[in-house]
Amino acid sequence: GEDVEQSLFLSVREGDSSVINCTYTDSSSTYLYWYKQEPGAGLQLLTYIFSNMDMKQDQRLTVLLNKKDKHLSLRIADTQTGDSAIYFCAEMTKTSYDKVIFGPGTSLSVIP
Amino acid sequence: NAGVTQTPKFRVLKTGQSMTLLCAQDMNHEYMYWYRQDPGMGLRLIHYSVGEGTTAKGEVPDGYNVSRLKKQNFLLGLESAAPSQTSVYFCASMGESDTQYFGPGTRLTVL
Numbered sequence: 001g002e003d004v005e006q007s008l009f010l011s012v013r014e015g016d017s018s019v020i021n022c023t024y025t026d027s028s029s030t031y032l033y034w035y036k037q038e039p040g041a042g043l044q045l046l047t048y049i050f051s052n053m054d055m056k057q058d059q060r061l062t063v064l065l066n067k068k069d070k071h072l073s074l075r076i077a078d079t080q081t082g083d084s085a086i087y088f089c090a091e092m093t094k095t096s097y098d099k100v101i102f103g104p105g106t107s108l109s110v111i112p
Numbered sequence: 113n114a115g116v117t118q119t120p121k122f123r124v125l126k127t128g129q130s131m132t133l134l135c136a137q138d139m140n141h142e143y144m145y146w147y148r149q150d151p152g153m154g155l156r157l158i159h160y161s162v163g164e165g166t167t168a169k170g171e172v173p174d175g176y177n178v179s180r181l182k183k184q185n186f187l188l189g190l191e192s193a194a195p196s197q198t199s200v201y202f203c204a205s206m207g208e209s210d211t212q213y214f215g216p217g218t219r220l221t222v223l
Contacts, residue, residue, distance in 0.1 A: 008152065031210055042116075042202055042214035043155075088154060092210060099145075099170070100212055104154040 004103035006089050011109045018076040020106045022089030025070065032065060033100065034074045035088040043088060046074070076108075084110045114138055118203050118215035125193045125222045133188040133218050135203030141213075143206040144186035145170075146178060148199040149217075155202065161186055193222045 003025045012018045024032070029051045035043040049056045049063045049072075056063045062075040076083055089103040116137045125131055135144065142163050147155040147170075157170030159178040167178045175197060177189045186205075190197060198221050204212040 004154075033211070035214075040217075042216045043204075043212075045211050045213070048211060099157060099160065100206075102147075102155040104152055 006103040006106045009107050013111050018079045020074045020087050022072040024091050026093040028093045029091045031092040032072050033090040037086045081110045116215035118218050122219045130191050135186045137205040141205035141207040145204045146188045147202045195222045198222045
């Protein structure tokens with residue numbers, strides 16, 4: 001079946017890089033997404049990657065996709081206190097092309 | 113362009129009461145979704161719609177009903193609220209870009 005997993009918590013110091021990891025089970029993924037949720041707010045799309053790509057970079061964000069291991073990561077360079085939030089990994093698959101499966105979210109805490 | 117809006121933002125119900133949550137989008141998106149978010153469980157799909165007049169069950173549909181009478185609106189109904197339905201409810205829509213846009217959420221407490 002479809003399942004997306006993430007570690008629940010990550011703590012980093014301001015200025016360091018953060019790496020948030022995600023694993024998924026459905027190999028028919030078409031898109032993989034990273035969403036950010038700040039306290040009391042909805043989910044905001046940060047970035048996404050097509051399943052035929054290995055890497056995507058967007059300013060401080062780098063997404064790496066290892067299709068063989070079904071592993072997705074989000075690296076945030078020069079992490080700032082404003083990056084403290086919950087980060088959700090999600091996938092869209094061919095078996096459920098009109099649905100997006102979300103992971104449980106990783107709560108990132110940035111220590112000043 | 114307001115994106116995805118949800119009303120109300122907060123609501124407290126007593127067990128057995130009914131209510132309807134409204135989601136509206138002004139992006140002409142075909143797909144719309146209702147999720148619930150509970151601590152440590154991420155987002156779970158309740159119901160979704162792939163177009164006006166259509167609805168389908170998601171992962172946790174029991175106790176909820178939906179309607180999509182107009183393309184821009186997706187309503188989520190609770191006929192007889194239970195404490196287990198205390199949660200934060202998010203609506204989302206998706207168009208041809210295959211990315212979902214979320215509303216700000218509705219925080220529901222059932223006593």
